[in-house]
Amino acid sequence: MGLFSRLFGGNKSDKAKVEVEPIEYKGFLIYQEAIEESGQYRIAGRIEKEIDGELKTHRFIRSDVLSSCSDADEFMLKKAQMFIDQMNEQIFD
Template sequence: MALGKLFGRLFGSSSSGTDKAPSPPDRSQAVEYKGFTIIPAPRPHGSQYLTAALIEKELAGETRTHDLIRADTHASADDAKAFAIQKARQVIDEQGDRLFSAG
């Protein structure tokens, strides 16, 4: 066994090597909600998918983007997309435009 794999297993990195870089989000699946655009973007995590989405809004002539990533995992990309939209709506309801505030 290579030392890199040994240290990876000891310190918790993925030993399976199955995590892939996230694909660019599919903008055709964007959902409009209260003036925000939600673009589901599930991220592969082993054999499952993490909940992730981009939340965008035009403010003062500039498109602002928030990258929503949660630790929730799902068996399919479609399940992760549906849950990401639900969670993004919740975040928008709770934070509104403050979502884009620094700090």
């Protein structure tokens, strides 16, 4: 049964969702979540902050793609920090 399942797409192994550890920056939490696309990685992630008891989230996706996941995550971190510096809590408006 296992052979036929693999051949015909049954029991596909879904990519396990990896729990991303956030990086705290000036009270914001930055989650680096590069998106794999055709062997490259799109710079993506999210920025979160609890404001007045409500968790606010800003999804961050750029058009840039890089050859390694770690490079995409590092670039995302730098861009997110710059965005926070420029916009502060207005990110969520």
